[in-house]
Each structure stands twice: as C-alpha cells, then as structure tokens.
Amino acid sequence: MALDTAKKSQIIAKFARKSGDTGSTEVQIALLTARISELTEHLKINKKDFSSRLGLxxxxxQRKRLLRYLKATKYDTYAKVVSELGLRDK
Known part of the structure; x- marks a missing residue:
C-alpha cells in the first residue's frame, strides 16, 4: 500500500517549505493523508484485512499527533494545511 514515487514527489513538491524539504511537518501530514486515503479504499474492498486496519x-x-504539534507551534500553517487537505478541524 505504499505510494508510488511520482505521487509522493508531487505531494512533497506541493507542501515543501523549500526545495529538498522532505521531512517538515506539513509534508509528513500530507504524505500520511495520502496513505490513509489509499488504505481506506483498500479496506472498503477487503473488509477482513485486520492487520491493515491496525496499520491504518x-x-x-501519527497524523493526529503531527497536527496537534503544528497547531501548537504554527497555527497559520496548520490552518492552511487543514484546508488544502480537506481535513476536519475539531
């Protein structure tokens, strides 16, 4: 269920702070969101795949912890990331 390189590099280019940035909080959240959506689609088809459900x-x-950190440190960036990814704000 890993992301292919083209999609991963596209996500990194969109959310990176500068060129070569692959580990910032925004990039990590965006990559996790893409993996979560792919796993969700997989689990809709394979309802008994409990190991993948645990991974999900x-x-x-992990995404929730990163969002909490981003919200506490840089709220404006947090709001931008949440709106671009279409995540609900609680």
Whole structure:
C-alpha cells in the first residue's frame, strides 16, 4: 500500500517549505493523508484485512499527533494545511 514515487514527489513538491524539504511537518501530514486515503479504499474492498486496519489506526494517530504539534507551534500553517487537505478541524 505504499505510494508510488511520482505521487509522493508531487505531494512533497506541493507542501515543501523549500526545495529538498522532505521531512517538515506539513509534508509528513500530507504524505500520511495520502496513505490513509489509499488504505481506506483498500479496506472498503477487503473488509477482513485486520492487520491493515491496525496499520491504518496507527497512521491516523501519527497524523493526529503531527497536527496537534503544528497547531501548537504554527497555527497559520496548520490552518492552511487543514484546508488544502480537506481535513476536519475539531
């Protein structure tokens, strides 16, 4: 369920702070969101794939922690990322 390189590089280019930036919080959140959406589609088809379901829950938790960190440190960037990715704000 890994992202292909073209899609991954496209996401990195869109959310990177500068060229060569692959580890910033915004990029990590965007990549996690893409993986979460792919896993969600996979689980709609394969309802009994419980190991992938556990992996999905771990990814959601990791994204939640990164969003909480971004919200506490740079709220304007947080708001931009949430709106671009279409995530709900709680």
């Amino acid at each position: 829950l771990k990814l959601v938790g």
